[in-house]
Amino acid sequence: MNFKRLQTKIAVMLIVTLALIVGANNWITSFLFQQEYxxxxxxxxxxxxxxxxxxxxRLSALGVPLEELTGFEQQCxxxxxxxxxxxxxFVIDPNGRILFHSNPVLIGTEAELPYYSQALMMVQETRFDYSMEDELYTAVVLPVQNNSLEPASGAVVVTMRKSxxxxKLAAYALVPIVLSFIFVALAFYFIMITLSRWVxxxxxxxxxxxxxxxxGDLRTNADIVTKDExxxxxxxxxxxxxQINDLLRRTAQTAELETQYELERRQREVAEKLQRIVSSVSSSLDVQQVMDRVLQGSRELLPYRHAAVWMLDHGQLLQKSAVSELDSEPNFHQEEVESAFRHMCETGEPHMSPDAKVLWYPLTIEQNRVGLIGLTADEPFTSQQMTAAYSLFSQVSVFIHNASLYKRMQQLxxxxxxxxLLNRGTFIELAESALVRSQQESTALSFIMFDIDHFKSVNDRYGHLVGDKVLKGVARKVSELLEHDASARVGRYGGEEFIxxxxxxxxxxxxxxxxxxxQAVSELTFTSDSGTLSVTISLGVSTARTDNTMKLKQLLKEADQALYAAKYSGRNKVCMA
Known part of the structure; x- marks a missing residue:
């Protein structure tokens, strides 16, 4: 029996209550019944x-004394x-002596009755209980009437054992007890049925x-239509x-509004960041600066550990810009870069590693893949971060292309x-600025003017294509010799003449x-269909004086005069102004 169930508790309570009621009723009924019985x-x-x-x-009324009567033993x-x-x-006299008895042995003995004398004195029927030989009796004393009113001349006594x-009471009491239990069982049954149905x-x-x-099922509804508690x-x-459904609906609406507001706020933040980054990137027409700003600005959109830009240069992917966390070196492998680039060339879509910790975005100009951007992170990139980054990187190609065009125009x-090399006009502008600095800072400034000896003969004998090859070879060699001097500038002054x-x-x-x-130029050799050839150059050197009175035109003229002096003195020489 499970005492945790309400029905069990009520059943136990009813059983105890009914048992007490029936017990009390039986006891009271038995007591009253016993008294009445x-x-x-x-x-x-x-x-x-x-x-x-x-x-x-009758006999006493005729004056016959009780002591003289006979035969009443038989009637007893x-x-x-x-x-x-x-x-x-039995019959007793006023002194309590037994005159007649159903047991002849007791005739003549004195009756042990406690209240008989009172009954004789009052000449009144008396009923009482007494004990004799450890057994309880109930007795009725009936006084015998005589001519005088009192006291009686004797009494008839009838007794019965209490047992x-x-x-008899036990036999009669069993029936109501059984009936009581039947009533209790029926009452308990009907009460439990009623309790089960109503409670x-x-x-x-x-x-x-x-x-x-x-x-979590809030669609339920308790279909109990009674009017009780x-x-x-x-x-x-x-x-x-x-009410809970209404509250949850309002809460869901509020949460949806908050989510929508938060989403819009984040979108505004991303849009503002994109606008700042695009504004910063588009304000520059320097290719390197554009790529650097793109990588630095993209950190606002998605946190990365390493980022780099690769561009196609004569069929090879070359890293042009890189940004790393804590000044660490980028951990990109060339094979990985080339594999990602091939994948994006085939699909035209960004590429992501299986763990979402490495992202690749293609750089496209006029449907042509010209490079890619790679990013790595310690944690997987989220879809929102990747979308924001794609919005930025999809415009990067345009910025790089514009900067490249600008650089190309500048170069032209x-x-x-x-x-x-620098053309003559650009070189003159730089030289003018350098002369002003030299005069302001009182620093030295020198020019070396040279040209290729007998260059016309080279064109005539080997052709202009070979002549162009010689010009480019000499220019490249001089540039290599001066590439470590940041203050040196080399230009083509005209024809085969350089400065x-x-x-x-x-x-x-x-x-x-x-x-x-x-010396370096004289050691150069060039191949042609007519065989190999080498060239020499003649050089003139001039230096600005410190009196701040010289003009650029004078300096260049002195260098040119020194150059012609070298030619007239045998060529393949250096002369100073």
Whole structure:
């Protein structure tokens, strides 16, 4: 039996209550029944004794003393035989001596009756209980009437054992007890049926619906329509579920609005960041600066550990810019870069590693893949971060392309298309600025002017293509010799004539460098269909004076005069102005 269930608890309570009621009822009924039954038996004893008393009263009325009467012993025995429940029937005189008895042995003995004398004095029927030989008796004393009113001349006594009464009571009491238990069982059955229908079943229904609500099913509704407390509880429960549904709906709407607001806020933040980055990147027309700003700005959109840009240069992917966390070296492998580039060339879409910690974005110009951007992170990139990055990187190609075009235009405007050196106009502008600095800072400034000896013969003998090859070879060699001097500038002055500007360099050091250049060019060899050839150059060196009175035109003229002096003195020489 599960004592945790309400029905069990109520059943136990009902059983205890009914048991107490039935027990109390049986005890009270038994007590009253015993009293009443004892009274009835005593009346019966009185009736039994009156049959003998009537005869004694008649004889006593005739004046016959009780002591002189005979034959009443037999009548006492007949009473005992006729009424088996009667224990003794006898007659006593005023002194309590037994005159007649159903047991002849006791005739003449004194009766042990406690209240007989009172009955004789009052000449009144008396009923009482007494004990004799450790056994309880109930007795009825009937005084014998005489001519005088009192006291009586004797009495008839009829007794019965109390145990006989008890046995009869027990026999009669069994029936109401059995009936009581039947009544209790029927009452308990009907009460439990009523309890189950009116209390337990509705409560089980309520418990089931509460369990559904606890499990998250808020569509449930307790269909209990009674008007009692349980019906009121069900109504309150349904109202509560409705209120919870309304609250959850309002909460969901609020959460949806908050989520939408947060999403819009983040989108605005991303858009503002993109605008700042795009503005910063688009404000520059320097290719390297564009790539650096792209990588640095993209850190605002997605946190990365390493980032780099690769561009196609003559069929090879070359790293052009890189940014790493804590100044560490990028951990990209060339094979990995090339594999990602091939994949994006095939699919046209960004590429991501399986763990989402490495991202690759293609750089496209006019449907052509021109490079890629790679990023790595310690944690996987989110879809929002990848979308924001794609929005930025999809525009990077345009910025790089514009910067490249600008750089190309600058190169066309400032460099010689054949040799790649500064053209004459650009060189003159730089030289003018350098002369002003030299005069302001009182620093040295020197020029080396040279041309290729007998260059016309080269064109005539080997052709202009070979002549162009010689011009480019000489320009490249001189540029290599001066590439470590940041202040040196090399330009093509015209035809086969070149010029070198050396800031912070005096006449002696400039002459020494001119000799190095002469020697290096003389060691160059060029191939052609007509065989190999080599060339020499003649050089003139001039240096600005410190009186701040010289003009650039004068300096260049002095260098040109020194150059012609070298030619007239045999060529393949260095002369100083």
């Amino acid at each position: 004892s009274r009835v038996l005593q009346q019966e004893l009185a009736v039994v004794g009156n049959s003998l008393l009537t005869q004694l009263d 025995k007949e009473i005992i035989s006729k009424y088996p429940d009667v224990s003794h029937a 006989v009464i008890t046995q 337990t079943k509705p409560l089980r229904v309520m418990s089931m619906h509460m369990g559904l609500v606890a499990a 349980i019906g009121q509880l069900a109504s309150s429960f349904n109202h509560m579920v409705t 405007a400032t460099t010689d298309s054949l040799t790649g 070198v500007m050396l800031e912070y360099t005096g006449l002696e050091e400039s002459s020494r460098l001119a000799e190095v250049i002469r």
